[in-house]
Amino acid sequence: MSAAPAEKKVIIAGHVGSGKTTALQAIFGDDMLSTDAKYSDALPSEKKKTTTVAMDYGVVTCPKTDYRLHLYAIPGQERFQFMWEILGKNTDGLVVLVDAKRPNPIAAIHLYLDKILPFLNRAVVVVALNKLSLEERDVLKLPPYLRHGDLRLRLTTTDAQNPDEVFALLRLLLDEMTLSVETKN
Ligand SMILES: Nc1nc2c(ncn2[C@@H]2O[C@H](COP(=O)(O)OP(=O)(O)OP(=O)(O)O)[C@@H](O)[C@H]2O)c(=O)[nH]1
Numbered sequence: 001m002s003a004a005p006a007e008k009k010v011i012i013a014g015h016v017g018s019g020k021t022t023a024l025q026a027i028f029g030d031d032m033l034s035t036d037a038k039y040s041d042a043l044p045s046e047k048k049k050t051t052t053v054a055m056d057y058g059v060v061t062c063p064k065t066d067y068r069l070h071l072y073a074i075p076g077q078e079r080f081q082f083m084w085e086i087l088g089k090n091t092d093g094l095v096v097l098v099d100a101k102r103p104n105p106i107a108a109i110h111l112y113l114d115k116i117l118p119f120l121n122r123a124v125v126v127v128a129l130n131k132l133s134l135e136e137r138d139v140l141k142l143p144p145y146l147r148h149g150d151l152r153l154r155l156t157t158t159d160a161q162n163p164d165e166v167f168a169l170l171r172l173l174l175d176e177m178t179l180s181v182e183t184k185n
């Protein structure tokens with residue numbers, strides 16, 4: 001009899017419009033819990049008419065791994081910060097999605113990490129730049145890790161619209177979790 005897969009809780013975070021709900025929709029389709037609502041303020045873009053007000057949630061066995069992942073995408077809007085606090089508890093891994101087309105994305109990552117990390121003190125972190133074309137990703141020379149204060153966080157690119165890419169990102173996060181356990185031992 002094979003062993004039950006290990007369970008991990010993963011939070012998908014990032015600014016409004018960075019692609020958190022898109023990433024979960026890419027792997028779950030309509031088969032997930034979603035709490036998107038129409039904006040009460042001005043739309044951030046004509047294409048994006050809704051925003052997450054509580055969470056997106058789904059459970060999946062990550063392909064090519066033995067892990068069953070509980071994936072929670074949190075709201076980007078700071079007015080829903082109370083949900084970051086509720087959902088951040090006992091999180092194993094954090095994926096921070098970044099819209100690479102926003103002005104000065106690296107500075108924006110650091111500001112965002114300062115806000116979110118206090119709610120996720122144990123989590124292993126991967127930061128992923130989203131919304132780049134394949135050509136842009138080819139020429140981008142990203143270092144593999146980003147220094148944030150005392151932390152060294154895995155840095156990569158992704159396409160949140162592509163399920164294979166989202167799973168590859170989750171496998172990278174699982175690899176980092178394994179490395180962090182080995183480093184502690
Ligand atoms: N071109 C491009 N567009 C993307 C990509 N990923 C997401 N988008 C678009 O960017 C927008 C992101 O919207 P959401 O996924 O709802 O953003 P979110 O991060 O969940 O935002 P909040 O819930 O408001 O915090 C959508 O219009 C997507 O179609 C990408 O890789 N490339």
Ligand SMILES: [Mg+2]
Pocket residue numbers: 020021022051052073074075076
């Ligand atoms: Mg969302």
